Structure formats: structure tokens, C-alpha cells
Amino acid sequence: MAEFVEADNAEAIIARIETKSRKIESLLKQYKHVEALKTALEGSPPKTRDERCKSANWIVVHRAIMAIKDIDGMLNALDAEYYDILMKYLYRGLSTGDRPTCDQCLKIHEKLTERAGLGCILRCLTDTLNTV
Amino acid sequence: MTGTRKLQPLIYFEEIVHLGNLALRFMLYVWSLEAGEWVPTLVILRLNRAALCVQWSPKENKFAVGSGAKTVCICYYEQENNWWVSKLIRKRHESSVTSVAWHPNNILLATTSTDGKCRVFSTFIKGVDTKDSKAASPAETKFGEQILQLDLSYSWAFGVKWSPTGNTLAYVGHSSMIYFVDDVGPSPLAQSVAFRDLPLRDVLFISEKMVIGVGYDSNPMVFASDDTGIWSFIRYIGEKKAASSNSSYSSQFSEAFGKFYGSQSKSATANDASESRGGVHDNCINSIVSLSKAGSPKVMRFSTSGLDGKIAIWDLENMEQELGNQV
Numbered sequence: 001m002a003e004f005v006e007a008d009n010a011e012a013i014i015a016r017i018e019t020k021s022r023k024i025e026s027l028l029k030q031y032k033h034v035e036a037l038k039t040a041l042e043g044s045p046p047k048t049r050d051e052r053c054k055s056a057n058w059i060v061v062h063r064a065i066m067a068i069k070d071i072d073g074m075l076n077a078l079d080a081e082y083y084d085i086l087m088k089y090l091y092r093g094l095s096t097g098d099r100p101t102c103d104q105c106l107k108i109h110e111k112l113t114e115r116a117g118l119g120c121i122l123r124c125l126t127d128t129l130n131t132v
Numbered sequence: 133m134t135g136t137r138k139l140q141p142l143i144y145f146e147e148i149v150h151l152g153n154l155a156l157r158f159m160l161y162v163w164s165l166e167a168g169e170w171v172p173t174l175v176i177l178r179l180n181r182a183a184l185c186v187q188w189s190p191k192e193n194k195f196a197v198g199s200g201a202k203t204v205c206i207c208y209y210e211q212e213n214n215w216w217v218s219k220l221i222r223k224r225h226e227s228s229v230t231s232v233a234w235h236p237n238n239i240l241l242a243t244t245s246t247d248g249k250c251r252v253f254s255t256f257i258k259g260v261d262t263k264d265s266k267a268a269s270p271a272e273t274k275f276g277e278q279i280l281q282l283d284l285s286y287s288w289a290f291g292v293k294w295s296p297t298g299n300t301l302a303y304v305g306h307s308s309m310i311y312f313v314d315d316v317g318p319s320p321l322a323q324s325v326a327f328r329d330l331p332l333r334d335v336l337f338i339s340e341k342m343v344i345g346v347g348y349d350s351n352p353m354v355f356a357s358d359d360t361g362i363w364s365f366i367r368y369i370g371e372k373k374a375a376s377s378n379s380s381y382s383s384q385f386s387e388a389f390g391k392f393y394g395s396q397s398k399s400a401t402a403n404d405a406s407e408s409r410g411g412v413h414d415n416c417i418n419s420i421v422s423l424s425k426a427g428s429p430k431v432m433r434f435s436t437s438g439l440d441g442k443i444a445i446w447d448l449e450n451m452e453q454e455l456g457n458q459v
Contacts (some may be wrong), residue, residue, distance in 0.1 A: 040226035084326070117328025119308030126307040 017056045024060060028067050034077040040064040041085050054132055061089045061132075066104055071111050083116040087124045088132045160186070160197065162216060175216040177205050177376050181228075189234045193260055196241050198229030204243055206255045206275075221253055221276045230290045231334070236298045240279065244289035250282040250303045252316065284311045284324055291334035291345075296429045302355075303342050304332040310345055310355060312363040325355065327365045336420045338431040338448065344369070346417035346436050354447070361453065415440035 002048060027036040040061040070073050080084070090112065093105035113121065160183060161172035175184065181200035188195045197205040197218075202225040205218040226247035233242045235252075239261055242252045254277045255261075284304035292303035301313040308331045314321040332347030341357040354366040416439045423433040423445065437443045 117308075118330055119326060119328045122306070122308040122331055123326065126305075129286050 008016070013050075013053045014056050017053070017060060021060045021063075023112075024064055025088055028064070033064070033068050034074050036067065037061075037064040037074065037086075038078065038082065041082050058089065058132065062093065062101065065089065065093065065108065068104070068108070071108055075108075075111055075115055077105065080116070083112060083120050084123050085132070087108060087116065087120050088127075091124055092132055160397065162195075173216065173246070175207055175218065177207070177218050178220065179203065179205065184228060185231050187232050187234055189238050189255075190236055191238045194238070194255065194257070196232045196234065196255065198232045198243060200228040202227060202228055202229065202245075204232060204241070204253070208260045210256055215401070219239070219275060220253075223276060224251060224253075224278050224281075230288065231292050231303070233292045233294055233301075235294050236296070240298075242292045242294060242301055242303075244292045244303050246288040248283075248285040248287055248289050248305065250284070250289055250292055250301065250311070250313075251278055252280040252301075253278055266286060280316065280320070281310070282313060282320075282322065283321055285309060291332060293335050293337055293343075295337045295340050297340060300337075300340070302335050303343060304335060304347070306331050310333075310343075310363075312337070312343075312355075312357070321361070323363050325363055325365065327353070333416065334419045336422055336434055337430065338422075338434070339429065344420060344434070346420045346438075348416045350413040350415060350417055350438065350440075351411070352420070352436065385458065411440060412436075412444045413438045413440055 024036045024039055027033075028038065040057075040063070087109075090105045090109050093101050094109070096102070160175045160177050162175055162424050163170045163172050165171075176296050177197060177199075179197075179199045179201050183197050183199050183205075185198040186195060194208045196205055197207070199205065202222075204221040204225070206215045206221065207218045209215075225243070226244045226249075227243050229243050230246060231244045234240070235242070239254055239256050240252055241255050242250060244250050254274055256273045256275050282301075282303075285303075285307065287306040290304050290306070291303060294301055299315060301316050302310065304310045308327055308329065310325050310327065310332060312323045312325065314323075330348035332345040332353070334347070335343050335345045341361075343355045345353045345355060347353075349368075352368060352369045355363055356366050357363045413436065417436045420434055420436045420440055422431045423435055424431045432448045433445065434448075435443055435445045
């Protein structure tokens, strides 16, 4: 059901991520944190096995996550369809072990769990096909 | 572990005993009531792994057993030799078969497996089933033929059931998802519904458009399909409102979350000394069984059993009062 993108297409994906990254920088400068996060989460390449693509996208999402100051406001503005993918990135953040990243991810995790419920966490844990 | 099913009107009663490690020593008995006494008949299933689920067919002339050996046994009674014969569906399953369900036509069988897929097979047996003039395709008259495979879930699949007319299939995935497939056939309409809380283990159609799911939240959930055919979560039975964020965690969760969030947590963990989610069951509900007459289009009474060792009978006649009577 999932088509995995082969390595030679990875270049195209990474190029797309670069473009996205520039867009996100400009959004952050305008203090549009929620837009930035949405852009980062959109088009996440879960259906590729290529680690470079995943890492490239993670860097972009990480940037957007760390820039968030008002977590409640962000979650209010974020549509429910993004909850599952955001949760996956939060777990990736928590796995880095880096103190500021973990602090931020933990804060968002608490709020996101309140909103999205334990089912969201379950979906992240059980989905071994589409990883970030 | 034993699984028991009681059926009317033939009053067959069935028990499977399987011991996980001693794979040689498992048996399946068909019990029949003779002169007021229950008499068991041993059925040789030819399996080398545990039996996980069993269901009688609608006409009660066959039963299906799903096993950890990645096979499904279909057993039927051979009058001449006075014993039960088993035929195995060996193909297709890549992992344990967790649940089986019969279509009302007595031929199609849906299975779910820990490989995440839901499949529909034909169990047509010459001499037991007669060729229906309106059978859909030649595939349906070949035993063990796979009619359909559904790839909707990434994780283990459980609890498949057909709707009363056989038009719709529902099954659950371990990722807190429930899947509905309308118009099962060459062009099915699949819907995946994600929900907030812990995964389900079993489902029951109480009408063509309403499904009750039971699972790790110890509280049955109601799903319904609206006029446009979209399925969604409606409510819990036995809980008046959707839980607010703080009251939804039992004390165990509160402690765990307290450790997780450490100094960052605020009032979220301060309350809920002993509040548990479900009123009736304290632990995961494993199965849900209809108590209404078999084949009736609406189910008004059903029973649930769970890991807490309780069996509860639920009556939907007084749905507003959200009754659950413990047995």
C-alpha cells in the first residue's frame, strides 16, 4: 500500500525540503509560528526509507518547534489532522537527548496528549511503516 | 485459556483449551446436549499452535477456528462417520489469526490477523453448502479462495464482524483505529476512523448503521454511520460526557504522567485519587457478544467479558439511563 521512494528520488525530496526551509525561515521572521509549523509538517516524507530525507525534514520541523513560545495558541490553531504527525516528531525530538529540545518537546507533548488523547500516542508507537 | 459460545436453538456449546507451550496438547470439543447432559466430542484440528478464536456459522453446520499457526480451520460434520472433519485454509495469512466472522450467507468468512490485514475467504464445502443461484462469482465456490484483502491497518488487527445484512465489515487495529468497509465486494468503500483513546479489541454491529466497540478503555464505545455513510465516534456507553482532560486519567496514569513531565507538570496530575474510567469493567474488555436472536437486524442486548474476570449484560432498551447490569 505504501510506495517507498527510491534513493534517486531522494534528491528531489531534499530539494523540496530546502525550499520549505527557506519559506519557514521567512515565516518565523514574521512571527507566524503556527504557519511555519504547518509548512514543516506538511509533505513530511514518511513513505521513504531514505534516512537523509527524514533527517532533512526533521531539521526543518525542529526549527519550527523550537520557535514556538505559545503552545496553547499553537495547538488551538493547528488542525486535528496534524496531531499524529506532530506527535511522531515530538518523539523524535525526545529521543535526541538534547536538553532544550527535550524540554520543549515535553511541554508540547503534555498539551498535545490532553487534546489528542492516548490514541494519538498509540498511533505513533504502532506505526512502524511510516516513521519520521 | 478457554473460549465458550452458547448458541440457540441447536444448543451446541463449544470449548477450546489451548496451552501455549505444550502445543501438542490442545483440543477442541463440540458439546451437545443429550438427554439433559452435556456430552463432548473431540475434534481433531490438525494444528500445531494454539487456537485463538472460534465461531459457529449462521446455519450452525460449520465452525471456523483461527489459530496461531497462521491458518484457519473450517470444520463440518460428516454424518456417515459421525465425526467432525476439519479443512485448513493455509494460504495467505502471514501471522496469527486473531478473529473470524461469518457472513450471513454461511460461505464467506472474514479474518483478522496480527499481520494487520483483514481478509475474506470462501469456505464453500461440497456436500455441506449448496450452490446459491445468486452467488456472486466462481471464486466464491472454491474453498480457501481469498476474495478480498484489506490493507488499512499498520498494526495488529482484531475483532472483525459483519453487519446484519453482510454489506459492511468492521474491524479494529491496535493503533486506536477502527475500519469500516461498506459494499464489500469488487469495489469496497473503506473508511478509517481514528479515535482519542486506547485501542479496541472487539466490535459488534447492533444495527446496520451502529457499531459498539470494546477494548482497553473498559467502556464500550458507540460508532454510527450518518446519512451520507460516514462513520464516526458518537459516545461512550455509561459515561455522561466526553471526559475533560484532567478527569480522564486514572490514578496510575496520573503517577506515570507525573514522572514523565516532572517539574513541568502543573495541576494536571493533582487530582483523581481513585477514579477509573469505566463504571462496569475495571480492565480491558476482551469480547462482546450479542444476546439477541441470531440473525435479527437489531441487537438490543449484548454481553461483554473482560480481563477483570467479569461478564456484564447490557440492555439498550433504556439507553438513556445507560444501564449495565453485572452478572
